[in-house]
Amino acid sequence: MAHRTQDLLAAALCLPDGERLKLASELLASVEEPHDDAWNAAWLEEIERREQAVRDGGSGGDAWAEVRARVLARLGAP
Structure with a gap:
């Protein structure tokens, strides 16, 4: 990153x-x-799929701190 x-x-x-x-x-x-x-329809479908997965107990997602750390690591941020 510049x-x-x-x-x-x-x-x-x-x-x-x-x-x-x-x-x-x-x-x-x-x-x-x-x-x-x-594109909007496909994205809405994906959001609904993920929401249903959470409701069904199949996915709890990741903690924001973990996601943020991964993104910053990919960007090369300190």
Whole structure:
């Protein structure tokens, strides 16, 4: 990750939760492709499948701290 990007990430991580969520939403919206009904339907189907797996006891998901650590490790963040 470039130095400037690391600096931006460090500053963003200091923001309160609500501001970080708003920033993340804005960043995602800035790179998302145009609206695609087929993609949205497939994603909704996947979300529903995962939700049902949790309800059936087949998946409890992972703790946010673990997921975050994996993502940051992939990004090469400290």
